[in-house]
Amino acid sequence: MCILLLSTVHPDYHLILLSNRDEFLDRPTASLDWWTHPPTNTKVLSARDLLRPEQGTWLGVNEHGKLGVLTNFREEDVQKISGDRSRGQMVKDYLTSRYGTVEEFVEAMIEEGSQKGVGGFSLVCGDLRVRSGEEGVGRMAIVSNRIGKSAANDKAGPDWILEKGSVETEGLSNSVFLEPWPKVNEGTKYLEEVLRDSQKAGRSQEELVESLFEILSRDNLPPEPTIQDLRDSIFVRIFPVPWTVPADTTASGCADDETLRKPAETPIRLYGTRQQSVILVDKQGQITFIERTLWDEYGNALPKDQRDRTFQLAF
Structure with missing residues (x-):
C-alpha cells in the first residue's frame, strides 16, 4: 500500500481510513477475507500477499479490533531494499500478537529487534475498539526501521498519532512520517475538505464512501x-x-522487490494502483471495511459489480 490517510474530523465517525496499494498487477494476491492464524487461532480480516511464504498483508483488522497498516520506504540505496523477511509479516505480527495493548506490542517489537532483517517500512498499529465511556479509538503508533533527515525524527521509539479525542488528519506514504511526500499533503487536504462538506450536506454513508474513493483516484x-x-x-x-x-x-513503495530480480517470461510488467481500501468506524463502534480491486492480472478493468468486497464488524 502506497498511501495511507486517517482522519477523526467527521463528527459522525470515530475514524476514517483511506489507502491505495500500488503494486505489480501479476503479483499473486488473495482478496479481502477472513483467515485464521493457526498458532494463536486469531481471526484476521485482510487481503494477503501470496508471493512470499509468510503470506503477510499491508492492511488488516483482527477479530478483537486491532488495526495494522504497512507502507514501504523508498530506498536510495538499492542494496537495502529487500530483506530476509517479508515486510507484510510486520502487520501479521501485530494482528496475531499476544500483547493486549499497542504500547506493549511496540515496546516488545523494539526490544526484541523484530523490525530488523526486512526492507524499509513504516507500520501503523492501533485499536479500533471504542471503550465504554470513552470518546474515540485509541492512539496509534507509527514504527519504522528508517529515520529521516530532520532532527525531530532522529530518535528511538515510535511516533504517536490520533490521540484519544483529537480532531486531526494524518497521512503516510513511502517516506518517513515527518517528511511526507507531496501526495500525502494533497491527500490530507482533500480528505478534510470532503469530510467537512459531507457533514454539512448531510450525505449518506454510501455517498461519503464514493467521495472517499474519488480522493483515492486523484x-x-x-x-x-x-x-x-x-x-x-x-x-x-x-x-x-x-x-x-x-x-x-x-x-513508489509497495512491491517486495525481489520479484524484479527473477528471470522474466516477458520483458514488461504492469504496475499501478491495484487495490483501494476505505475503513469507517462509526459512533456506535461498528467498522465498515471496503476493498476495491480495479484490475485483473492482465490489466483489464474489473466490472463494477466485481470490484468491491465489504465487511462489517462490531465489538
Whole structure:
C-alpha cells in the first residue's frame, strides 16, 4: 500500500481510513477475507500477499479490533531494499500478537529487534475498539526501521498519532512520517475538505464512501510518468515497467522487490494502483471495511459489480 490517510474530523465517525496499494498487477494476491492464524487461532480480516511464504498483508483488522497498516520506504540505496523477511509479516505480527495493548506490542517489537532483517517500512498499529465511556479509538503508533533527515525524527521509539479525542488528519506514504511526500499533503487536504462538506450536506454513508474513493483516484501523473512522479500522485494509473529496470523501480513503495530480480517470461510488467481500501468506524463502534480491486492480472478493468468486497464488524 502506497498511501495511507486517517482522519477523526467527521463528527459522525470515530475514524476514517483511506489507502491505495500500488503494486505489480501479476503479483499473486488473495482478496479481502477472513483467515485464521493457526498458532494463536486469531481471526484476521485482510487481503494477503501470496508471493512470499509468510503470506503477510499491508492492511488488516483482527477479530478483537486491532488495526495494522504497512507502507514501504523508498530506498536510495538499492542494496537495502529487500530483506530476509517479508515486510507484510510486520502487520501479521501485530494482528496475531499476544500483547493486549499497542504500547506493549511496540515496546516488545523494539526490544526484541523484530523490525530488523526486512526492507524499509513504516507500520501503523492501533485499536479500533471504542471503550465504554470513552470518546474515540485509541492512539496509534507509527514504527519504522528508517529515520529521516530532520532532527525531530532522529530518535528511538515510535511516533504517536490520533490521540484519544483529537480532531486531526494524518497521512503516510513511502517516506518517513515527518517528511511526507507531496501526495500525502494533497491527500490530507482533500480528505478534510470532503469530510467537512459531507457533514454539512448531510450525505449518506454510501455517498461519503464514493467521495472517499474519488480522493483515492486523484491522478496527477504526466502522460509518461517517471518513478519520481509517483511522489506527487495519489492514484497511479497502470504503466509498463521493463524487467531490465533496477530494483529501485519499486520506489513508489509497495512491491517486495525481489520479484524484479527473477528471470522474466516477458520483458514488461504492469504496475499501478491495484487495490483501494476505505475503513469507517462509526459512533456506535461498528467498522465498515471496503476493498476495491480495479484490475485483473492482465490489466483489464474489473466490472463494477466485481470490484468491491465489504465487511462489517462490531465489538
